[in-house]
Amino acid sequence: MIADLVEPNSRVLDIGSGDGALLAMLQSRRHVDGRGIEISQTGVNECVARGLSVIQGDADRDLVHYPDDAFDYVILSQTIQATRNPKLVLSELLRIGRRAIVSFPNFGHWSIRYSIGLRGSMPVTRNLTHAWYDTPNIHFCTIRDFVALAGELGATVETATAINSTGQKMGMKMPWWFWNLFGEQAVFVLRRGL
């Protein structure tokens, strides 16, 4: 899904590379010049063994060292909710990448609203498996919140996609409130400026 958003032969920074599966796929299918940042030692070791250029680090600390427009795409997949300062991280993505691709779990999904609103307890779902006390996800947001933050940072939403609980892409024609209620995951492509 993210791979489809990346132009071939572009320069890509993947933040939160994990075992390097996405970067490796982007390199083999889209022939990108890829770099990665990954927080765990095992993840970095797996990436290095795959021949990927990945540094051990995190989005909160390491992005500041990259020059402006260093990449065509900066990808932040399922990670923004785990950063200490999502606003700063997002503004850094927009600075060092011509485009930022951000995916995140939508905290506005009906199942989460149900859990908090009706059951009165923090949600533990198929995708959000951590209990409140051990979750790395400290800054959840909804699709609506994310659109607002992008606007605050003066970014343009180039494309946005929501994925429902069956893994289907939701129709482009749907209004934001519908996505925000029924989209379980969201993928945004942003660029700097309006």
Next chain:
Amino acid sequence: MTPTVDIERKSRTTSAGNREALEPSSPVAYFGPSEPLHLDAGIDLSPIQIAYNTYGELNEDRSNAILVCHALTGDHYAASQSPVTGKPGWWSSIIGPGKPIDTDKYFVICSNVIGGCLGSTGPASIDPETGEPYGLTLPVITIPDMVRAQAMLVDRLGIDTLFAVIGGSMGGMQVLQWTVSYPDRVFAALPIATGARHSAQNIAFHEIGRQAVMADPDWQAGRYFVYGKRPVKGLAVARMTAHVTYLSEMALHRKFGRNLQDRERLGFGFEADFQIESYLRHQGMTFVDRFDANSYLYMTRAMDYFDIAADFDGSLARAFQGSKTRFCLVSFSSDWLFPTEENRAVVHALNAAAASVSFVEIETDRGHDAFLLEEPNFFGAIDGFVSSAARARGL
């Protein structure tokens, strides 16, 4: 025999190390008056010799050579038995058939650095003009000087581009310098537990070591060889201080704690009551058998002077601008000599220069010396990086 008697005896004998300095048992490359080594000190040093070892076979298109750079008190016996100590090579767990640096695939070169004391030209070598060892008349040697000499050796071996340059600590400094001095001759670089400059704290520890050597009456202003003496007490103290910086507080506690050495209770004197004291004394005493005191001064000075960014208006990123080399840096979490942040500073500069760089911090309590020890994650990182670079180079 008590340590005191032993050290008195040692100060009046030449060491096995000194014999290697003058008549190395390894291959040696000689460079005569037509091929001087241009030193940063502004002097052309000539003649020079470089002692080295090789492991594995150079392939037909000469594309599989790996240069391994040794650390401060290391030598070119990276993967073969040291003629001085009789011990296996200092990286024999990493270099060899089927090992992370696989000598079935690669041609590994390791040379003794200029200024060293195991066969390459250094302060213990004979100055042809005087017929005496250089001592302190040898110009100060820098890391770029060492690398320039290595490039002369690599030329002599008929190799244009090195597949990889690999080394830890002072060896890592040489790796970084290679990528800056000869960016087109290094396909892959693996600097380990190192930095792009020597920190104030590290210079401080080196200065303590040098002062210990120079405070030894047997040092004789660097001319101890004339008097048939060696400043072993001073050199041993220098080594003891340095050795603490190679370990970590956690590792010291784990290995020694407050355990007593060969006794049930405190001796109420100044013998080695504690195991850690006994261990350090042993480290100091064995070191003086294999290392030349003046060479120790030159090696530590070379590290102190190291500051890559200084030649690039203070910008480390500019030093790496346009680099096509694939980098992988490795640091160790408990290393307080070259802490992760020093390594990370290099990574950030490489990022800023848009270089291809990987970076791993290995979790360990074994301090700086971890780069010489068997650490599975460390070996995995080396293996992974070298193998993937080999694929990229078609090896």
